[in-house]
Amino acid sequence: SQQGEEDPQALSIQEGENATMNCSYKTSINNLQWYRQNSGRGLVHLILIRSNEREKHSGRLRVTLDTSKKSSSLLITASRAADTASYFCATGGIQGAQKLVFGQGTRLTINP
Amino acid sequence: EPEVTQTPSHQVTQMGQEVILRCVPISNHLYFYWYRQILGQKVEFLVSFYNNEISEKSEIFDDQFSVERPDGSNFTLKIRSTKLEDSAMYFCASGTSASTGELFFGEGSRLTVL
Numbered sequence A: 001s002q003q004g005e006e007d008p009q010a011l012s013i014q015e016g017e018n019a020t021m022n023c024s025y026k027t028s029i030n031n032l033q034w035y036r037q038n039s040g041r042g043l044v045h046l047i048l049i050r051s052n053e054r055e056k057h058s059g060r061l062r063v064t065l066d067t068s069k070k071s072s073s074l075l076i077t078a079s080r081a082a083d084t085a086s087y088f089c090a091t092g093g094i095q096g097a098q099k100l101v102f103g104q105g106t107r108l109t110i111n112p
Numbered sequence B: 001e002p003e004v005t006q007t008p009s010h011q012v013t014q015m016g017q018e019v020i021l022r023c024v025p026i027s028n029h030l031y032f033y034w035y036r037q038i039l040g041q042k043v044e045f046l047v048s049f050y051n052n053e054i055s056e057k058s059e060i061f062d063d064q065f066s067v068e069r070p071d072g073s074n075f076t077l078k079i080r081s082t083k084l085e086d087s088a089m090y091f092c093a094s095g096t097s098a099s100t101g102e103l104f105f106g107e108g109s110r111l112t113v114l
Helices: none
Strands: A005-007 A010-014 A019-024 A031-037 A043-052 A055-056 A061-066 A071-076 A085-092 A100-102 A106-111 B005-009 B009-012 B017-025 B029-037 B042-048 B051-055 B065-068 B075-079 B088-095 B107-111
Touching: A005 A085, A010 A061, A010 B107, A019 A085, A031 A055, A031 A071, A031 B005, A043 A055, A043 A061, A043 A071, A043 B017, A100 B009, A106 B017, B005 B107, B009 B017, B017 B029, B017 B088, B017 B107, B042 B075
Parallel strands: A010 A106, B009 B107
Antiparallel strands: A005 A019, A019 A071, A031 A043, A031 A085, A055 A061, A061 A071, A085 A100, A085 A106, B005 B017, B017 B075, B029 B042, B029 B088, B042 B051, B065 B075, B088 B107
16 A cells, blocks of 8 residues: 655745645554655655654754654755755554655745 | 665666676675565565575565575576566665564665666
């Protein structure tokens, strides 16, 4: 089954605006993580939220998790041109399942 | 800052040839992974490795694939007989937690099969 589907697939905003990306998943999770990927580069971990947490902040990032709806959102405030990248959510399974399952990603473009 | 390093950054090979992709995970990490990303698509899990053995593998990771940690520092992915559809970016990752905490990814090895 699909896991970690992001919405929208692409988002283009002006510098300084806030960017919100959503992720839905289907199975029980231990945690949900967001990663960033610059074009042609590796994935960089941004933030992890555990299944018993509802909201987490890190700098300009705010992540929410609603386990009843099996969804998460990533908010980037006061966006900068350097935030242009693809953003992926990834779900970590229940205890004993080590892999992360990634979604299709949201391609974010920040226009100067 | 410690990082995961991968070599080669790009490899071009003929269909049917063997390919070995190499990774040096972060030194105190215990869990190692290979993922792949076909151009424009999602990042797909291939295999996880812990305590010198495979702990989980996906359907993609068939008999043509193998992994090895030959010397305590390198972690390799071998594709025995490459197919056109193996063309992708292959990412190595390592982590410290069994319950899938943060993973640290390398910059990837781009494999092009002709």
